[in-house]
Amino acid sequence: MNKDNISTEQCIKDAAQKIFLKKGFDGTTTRDIAEESGINRALVNYYFRSKENLFATIFAENAELYLAGNINILNKPIGIREKIIEIINLDFQRHIDHPDLTIFINNELHRNFKRLLAISPTRMQEFLMLFSSQVKEAIERKEIRSVDPNHLLAIISASIKFHFASKPILMHCYNMQEKDFINFVSAQKDLVIDMINTYLLTPEQTI
Amino acid sequence: MNKDNISTEQCIKDAAQKIFLKKGFDGTTTRDIAEESGINRALVNYYFRSKENLFATIFAENAELYLAGNINILNKPIGIREKIIEIINLDFQRHIDHPDLTIFINNELHRNFKRLLAISPTRMQEFLMLFSSQVKEAIERKEIRSVDPNHLLAIISASIKFHFASKPILMHCYNMQEKDFINFVSAQKDLVIDMINTYLLTPEQTI
DNA sequence: AAATATTTTAATCAAATGTTTAAACCTCTT
DNA sequence: AAGAGGTTTAAACATTTGATTAAAATATTT
Numbered sequence A, B: 001m002n003k004d005n006i007s008t009e010q011c012i013k014d015a016a017q018k019i020f021l022k023k024g025f026d027g028t029t030t031r032d033i034a035e036e037s038g039i040n041r042a043l044v045n046y047y048f049r050s051k052e053n054l055f056a057t058i059f060a061e062n063a064e065l066y067l068a069g070n071i072n073i074l075n076k077p078i079g080i081r082e083k084i085i086e087i088i089n090l091d092f093q094r095h096i097d098h099p100d101l102t103i104f105i106n107n108e109l110h111r112n113f114k115r116l117l118a119i120s121p122t123r124m125q126e127f128l129m130l131f132s133s134q135v136k137e138a139i140e141r142k143e144i145r146s147v148d149p150n151h152l153l154a155i156i157s158a159s160i161k162f163h164f165a166s167k168p169i170l171m172h173c174y175n176m177q178e179k180d181f182i183n184f185v186s187a188q189k190d191l192v193i194d195m196i197n198t199y200l201l202t203p204e205q206t207i
Numbered sequence C: 001a002a003a004t005a006t007t008t009t010a011a012t013c014a015a016a017t018g019t020t021t022a023a024a025c026c027t028c029t030t
Numbered sequence D: 001a002a003g004a005g006g007t008t009t010a011a012a013c014a015t016t017t018g019a020t021t022a023a024a025a026t027a028t029t030t
Helices: A008-027 A030-037 A042-048 A051-074 A080-097 A101-111 A113-118 A121-140 A149-165 A167-173 A178-201 B008-027 B030-037 B042-048 B051-074 B080-097 B101-111 B113-118 B121-140 B149-165 B167-173 B178-201
Strands: none
Touching (some): A008 A042, A051 A080, A051 A113, A080 A101, A080 A121, A080 A149, A101 A113, A121 A149, A149 A167, A149 B149, A167 A178, B008 B030, B008 B051, B008 B101, B042 B051, B051 B113, B080 B101, B080 B121, B080 B149, B121 B149, B167 B178
């Protein structure tokens, strides 16, 4: 136990998450983590055996949190278009809190796709199935135009995540400060919501 | 000169680009590069002084290639909607050739934004200005609905790049093989083109 | 309070890595 | 063919880094 009555184990996880997000797995050293959390270097191995294992633990916990948030929205008694808007907004908020989230996840999975195994396939399937079936039902009820649920989900994901992943380039191109960036992404979010809505509500062209 | 009559310098750059793209700057060792190109380790430093300098050289060359491709399209005598489609298709082709492109660029700039200084600000501004002014003109001529050019460009960028950046996750979620993935992104490209077109051609709501 | 178990510390190891050095090797001019 | 300038090689160096170890400190149980 450290002075703040937070377990050393949690203390290490908190510090590790912070630094892994910022520097990635390769760029993070166990010394960084020890310094950030103010504990002895050897404790990382004492509690988590290896740096890789510490990483996998944190990765799994965050994946579960992510899926839980989206599944919650899909279980609400509201229309599919409202759900899509809520999912986009939740994703937006997640990235306001942790701007490095997407670049981190994409990069780590790109470097080593075995890290995907840390994510519960059951939970993953639960979310995908829920989304897919609800979109299909909405199409059948003619609430929205016909569209492949997987492609729709991909567009929804891209719309917010990509801009945070490209944050340095965007800020540089448009000469933005931190505050301007948030405004830009926020406006982008509204535009995407508008665009997706416009599309889903436009009857298909019968050529 | 090596046996294939390609300069050693170019040989190193080719190998370095290949491995940097796959493993990132941190994950790439000068030994990797030497092995890939079949040259002696010390030559990396002989020709490029340092690993960082080799990286910056390659980065700058690719940025120029990228901007040149887009500027070319904007200088064609075709409509703005056709140009947007061409830019999306070019980006798609770039990622077919180098699937790691976006994750690589985003990640390296995220780790060290000073790498942006390798990109010519003049060329960058040239592209941004061209795009922005042409979109504004199209709006004035009422060819498309009113939309912020910067936001439009952001959406265009996101639509293709993001899916390649998320390739491992996508392939895992939807249980895809390499071939399926290409088909998926290709279909996604068509959907995005359709969605953007639909949006640009839909008159604004007067609330 | 003694004994036992758990946690923390400092020191150390072995492997990896960017870079340097000095000698060997070409290649071309004279 | 000798020599000069540029290129390539093998060896070595200094750091960094993930991990281990054994002792010390602290907590828990008896």
